[in-house]
Amino acid sequence: MATTNEKIVEQARVDQVIQNIDQQIQQTKQAIKAAHQETRAVEQNYGENASINRYEIDDIAESRSALEQQRQLVARASENEDILKRQLATLQELRKSPYFGRIQIQEPGSNEVETLYIGIASLMNSDKTDFLVYDWRAPISSVYYNGNLGKVTYDTPAGQQTVKLVQKRQFTIVDGQITNMFDTNETVGDEMLQAALGQQNDQTMQNIVATIQQEQNDIIRNTSSDLLVVQGVAGSGKTSTILQRIAYLLYHAKESLNADQIVLFSPNQLFSQYISEVLPSLGERNMRQVTLTGFLKRRFEGLNVETIFDRYEQQNQAPRAGQHFLESTAAMEAVQQYLSELQTGQQQLSFTNINFHERVFFSAQHITDIFNQQPVAMSIPDRLIRTKNILIREVQKRSRQEAQKDWLQKELNQIDTQAIHRLMGKHTIDDFPDEQAQVRYLARRLAHQRLRVVADAVYNNYFLDFSSQYADFLHHLHWPAAVPTATRHAIIEQYQHAIEFHQLPLMHTAPLMYLRDLITGNGQNRNFQFVFIDEMQDYSSAMLIYLHHTFPEARFTILGDSEQALFYPLQLPEQLLKTVAEDLQAHHPKLITLRQSYRSTTEITNFAKALLPDGQQIHAFIRHGDVPTLTMTYNDQEWAAQLTKLVQQELQSLPTVAILTKNQTQAQKVYHALYRKVSTLSRLTSHDTKLPHRGVVILPAYLAKGLEFDTVILADVSQQSLGKQATGLLYTMATRATHRLSMISNGPVSDAFTETATRQLVVSREAMEKGE
Numbered sequence: 001m002a003t004t005n006e007k008i009v010e011q012a013r014v015d016q017v018i019q020n021i022d023q024q025i026q027q028t029k030q031a032i033k034a035a036h037q038e039t040r041a042v043e044q045n046y047g048e049n050a051s052i053n054r055y056e057i058d059d060i061a062e063s064r065s066a067l068e069q070q071r072q073l074v075a076r077a078s079e080n081e082d083i084l085k086r087q088l089a090t091l092q093e094l095r096k097s098p099y100f101g102r103i104q105i106q107e108p109g110s111n112e113v114e115t116l117y118i119g120i121a122s123l124m125n126s127d128k129t130d131f132l133v134y135d136w137r138a139p140i141s142s143v144y145y146n147g148n149l150g151k152v153t154y155d156t157p158a159g160q161q162t163v164k165l166v167q168k169r170q171f172t173i174v175d176g177q178i179t180n181m182f183d184t185n186e187t188v189g190d191e192m193l194q195a196a197l198g199q200q201n202d203q204t205m206q207n208i209v210a211t212i213q214q215e216q217n218d219i220i221r222n223t224s225s226d227l228l229v230v231q232g233v234a235g236s237g238k239t240s241t242i243l244q245r246i247a248y249l250l251y252h253a254k255e256s257l258n259a260d261q262i263v264l265f266s267p268n269q270l271f272s273q274y275i276s277e278v279l280p281s282l283g284e285r286n287m288r289q290v291t292l293t294g295f296l297k298r299r300f301e302g303l304n305v306e307t308i309f310d311r312y313e314q315q316n317q318a319p320r321a322g323q324h325f326l327e328s329t330a331a332m333e334a335v336q337q338y339l340s341e342l343q344t345g346q347q348q349l350s351f352t353n354i355n356f357h358e359r360v361f362f363s364a365q366h367i368t369d370i371f372n373q374q375p376v377a378m379s380i381p382d383r384l385i386r387t388k389n390i391l392i393r394e395v396q397k398r399s400r401q402e403a404q405k406d407w408l409q410k411e412l413n414q415i416d417t418q419a420i421h422r423l424m425g426k427h428t429i430d431d432f433p434d435e436q437a438q439v440r441y442l443a444r445r446l447a448h449q450r451l452r453v454v455a456d457a458v459y460n461n462y463f464l465d466f467s468s469q470y471a472d473f474l475h476h477l478h479w480p481a482a483v484p485t486a487t488r489h490a491i492i493e494q495y496q497h498a499i500e501f502h503q504l505p506l507m508h509t510a511p512l513m514y515l516r517d518l519i520t521g522n523g524q525n526r527n528f529q530f531v532f533i534d535e536m537q538d539y540s541s542a543m544l545i546y547l548h549h550t551f552p553e554a555r556f557t558i559l560g561d562s563e564q565a566l567f568y569p570l571q572l573p574e575q576l577l578k579t580v581a582e583d584l585q586a587h588h589p590k591l592i593t594l595r596q597s598y599r600s601t602t603e604i605t606n607f608a609k610a611l612l613p614d615g616q617q618i619h620a621f622i623r624h625g626d627v628p629t630l631t632m633t634y635n636d637q638e639w640a641a642q643l644t645k646l647v648q649q650e651l652q653s654l655p656t657v658a659i660l661t662k663n664q665t666q667a668q669k670v671y672h673a674l675y676r677k678v679s680t681l682s683r684l685t686s687h688d689t690k691l692p693h694r695g696v697v698i699l700p701a702y703l704a705k706g707l708e709f710d711t712v713i714l715a716d717v718s719q720q721s722l723g724k725q726a727t728g729l730l731y732t733m734a735t736r737a738t739h740r741l742s743m744i745s746n747g748p749v750s751d752a753f754t755e756t757a758t759r760q761l762v763v764s765r766e767a768m769e770k771g772e
């Protein structure tokens with residue numbers, strides 16, 4: 001234990017470091033001012049240049065490239081300013097708490113003990129000769145997270161190094177004052193973790209940099225795997241860890257990686273907002289974030305794609321055989337097979353007409369003929385490119401014919417002088433021998449412009465009818481025996497019916513996107529270096545294969561908890577790794593399992609783990625709180641009264657209360673029961689992007705995924721409400737609570753409540769007792 005004297009010495013050091021930070025803050029502010037002026041100057045220049053060239057931009061490639069150069073200058077200047085601003089933010093963070101750890105190490109063969117301080121960012125003294133603080137991501141800092149005292153090894157770019165760890169000290173520094181400090185031999189001591197977890201905060205996720213645990217550190221610092229699968233129980237820090245990992249990767253590949261080359265697939269938009277503060281608090285820019293729903297929406301513009309949330313709303317049970325097959329690896333292999341049949345001509349591409357002014361401009365037959373004339377040995381995408389080139393040349397040729405047609409002459413007569421001016425481009429009247437020549441020129445230019453829609457249609461592959469192509473694929477598919485013929489027909493029929501109404505069931509998305517990309521050779525993004533997928537249990541094998549196809553250069557980190565799977569059957573982690581590694585063709589796959597749950601109190605975790613058949617593998621963190629409660633009610637009135645009572649009771653001690661339901665129908669029921677009785681009440685839907693700061697928030701379980709709340713009420717855990725096979729659902733909902741969990745069952749309780757789980761609860765039967 002550190003002595004009072006040591007504390008005085010340490011506080012003096014903190015004061016000194018803060019003085020240094022203050023100087024650097026001043027310098028950075030000056031630099032920002034200068035950078036801002038620079039940005040303004042470049043922007044102004046850009047604005048002027050851009051406006052001069054606007055009328056000519058159509059024609060002059062040169063002005064385009066000049067503009068591009070200007071745009072890059074602006075981007076660079078403002079990036080420079082952004083970097084400085086982030087530096088300032090980091091310095092301001094450091095000012096509050098310059099560091100959280102100190103290690104004393106001894107190099108082999110040396111008697112000298114070196115003392116290093118570790119914080120969220122590195123900080124040098126004024127003359128840049130010494131590190132006052134080491135970044136937590138520096139190679140040497142891993143000693144702090146991984147090692148017990150004694151001999152410790154750590155990785156550096158030059159290979160593994162060994163040192164003797166002589167002492168490890170942890171600090172809590174609040175607003176420049178050491179509030180707690182102790183020496184420890186553990187990975188990162190319990191006391192600090194207790195303090196971090198005991199806090200109340202369910203608005204935004206915090207970084208865990210000061211208390212990263214050893215097994216989490218392995219995930220954060222892994223750079224050798226192209227596929228990292230993390231299977232972690234609820235609340236084991238999967239999300240926290242990957243955000244730290246992103247910060248780590250950004251630090252380690254500073255020169256070759258930036259935040260825009262990392263994408264995180266998050267479970268819902270609330271989650272995106274919930275985690276949005278973590279990276280900035282570590283001085284890094286946020287990675288790209290997307291939900292699966294958002295991703296699919298962008299890939300199927302114009303179609304209403306069934307969302308994972310729709311599925312949660314509609315479905316109770318495991319997927320049926322047909323859907324199961326379309327979402328499997330086998331379906332994606334079938335797409336590849338179908339493509340090779342298209343290649344050899346066993347199957348035909350579905351072309352469609354390109355229309356212009358409500359008449360057929362290029363008929364499907366004409367396009368088919370051109371395509372069929374291309375060498376069979378060429379890949380389909382290459383044959384399509386040649387087809388497109390031929391079509392574009394035809395458009396150009398035909399624009400001369402169109403220029404003489406009535407419709408065009410009519411339009412030409414109607415356009416205003418400014419439009420004429422634009423059509424003339426760099427030409428003047430003097431360039432033409434007579435007026436007729438000028439009119440002919442203008443007609444050609446106008447026709448060329450009007451036919452640009454046709455050229456665009458060709459360019460964008462609008463002559464390919466992917467919907468029918470995919471229907472054809474479904475017809476030719478070798479369905480497994482588990483899918484009866486009647487079901488196959490029904491699936492195809494439903495698909496065609498849905499497409500007619502511009503809808504697309506989720507089960508078709510991966511094979512359809514894959515088919516489309518393989519045919520066109522488009523859809524791949526080589527810019528992304530890392531893809532993170534949270535809540536992998538929501539992703540089918542087919543979707544993972546597609547994501548791998550679409551991000552071919554990326555390394556994948558996939559996180560999940562198969563216990564929280566609401567649709568897919570439970571898989572053992574090793575089996576899961578094998579399947580995913582095959583799907584993603586990984587060369588260096590690695591599985592890391594997290595079994596310690598940090599989020600909830602011991603009492604809540606003990607209840608949640610008792611719900612699961614293999615729950616004994618989950619370790620509850622020892623942080624005590626109230627025993628979770630279950631209240632039985634026997635009719636709607638009693639239920640509503642009990643819910644109101646509970647909410648009001650909880651609101652007395654905490655500013656926010658989360659009420660979780662199975663779906664929106666139940667969320668509505670809760671809303672009706674409470675509105676008029678509770679002043680700040682919000683019901684969230686999948687379109688919401690922000691959690692309210694105060695009051696009662698009602699949301700279905702699938703929107704609470706990945707989130708946590710200080711106090712959680714499960715509105716109705718009866719058998720009737722949760723339905724069959726509700727273990728995963730109940731487990732997911734219960735594990736959202738950090739401090740308090742209460743449940744109400746309106747009628748007999750769900751059979752997901754095992755006997756051991758029920759023994760972990762305080763059960764009351766108020767209504768029955770009153771009624772007796």
Ligand SMILES: Nc1ncnc2c1ncn2[C@@H]1O[C@H](COP(=O)(O)OP(=O)(O)OP(=O)(O)O)[C@@H](O)[C@H]1O
Pocket residue numbers: 193196197206208211212213216232233234235236237238239240241561598599705706707708735
């Ligand atoms: N090493 C740690 N130090 C401090 N807090 C931690 C640590 N690890 C996890 N936590 C806290 O535990 C809680 C759960 O973490 P997180 O949300 O990352 O878990 P998860 O595994 O993604 O959970 P789930 O799958 O249930 O959504 C968070 O409040 C997080 O801050």
